[in-house]
Amino acid sequence: MYELFVPEAVIIKNTDSSPVIYDLQQFIEPCEKLLGEGHLIDFKEEETYEITEIFGNIAHRLSLY
Secondary structure, three states, X not given: OHHHOOOOOEEEEOOOOOOEEEEHHHHXXXXXXXXXXXXXXXXXXXXXXXXXXXXXXXXXXXXXX
């Protein structure tokens, strides 16, 4: 997953009353642990809505799953 993001990427989970903000390492580590320890045996995530906005050389993507 590290190849998909710039090192300074910020991932924001905005489903509760206040957002949870992750840096790239904080986002990836729990996924690696689930996969590495064999606790996750089935998973499917599908984007149901997206919008990508581009401002000069900066892109912002909003995704709903």
